[in-house]
Amino acid sequence: MLWEIYQQTKIHQARSQAESASRKSSEIRETVWRLEDRADRMALTTMAMFALMSERLGISEADLEAKIREIDLADGKLDGKVRVETNECPSCSRPVSKRHKKCMYCGSDINTGLKNL
Ligand SMILES: [Zn+2]
Structure with a gap:
């Protein structure tokens, strides 16, 4: 009888943990979707901005690359990141x-x- 109660308690705890893990997994998946959405939106905006700068100001891709390199190096590391x-x-x-x-x-x-x- 005691063993049965112990087993039921353990099963309940395991079920609870599985549900909690599932909820966390869903939350993380939603966060990733939102971040991907924002990254897509930023990429689109950046492309549109560069197209306008290129068309209206004559800025070339080489100019853009040089500026990216300059800003990247501002923290002393050429690593493709802004720190x-x-x-x-x-x-x-x-x-x-x-x-x-x-x-x-x-x-x-x-x-x-x-x-x-
Ligand atoms: Zn403070």
Whole structure:
């Protein structure tokens, strides 16, 4: 009898975990779809912007490649990525770009942690 109750409890726990994993999987799938949708939209917008710049301003693909390379190298690494170096806000601990002197979340001074609103 006790064994039966123990087994039922374990089955219930396993079922619960499986349902939770399934829900998480669905949420992640939806997030990926939304990100793919946004990436497609950004690619389309970028292509349209470059087509306009090319047609109206005469900017070539070589010009674009040179600018991409210049911006890519701004962080010292030619890796096809834009990296933003961050500091941690001394007040709220969120990441803040090293270019900013104030935290965009809480308004604190990055060097002192003091709020001077
Ligand atoms: Zn902050």
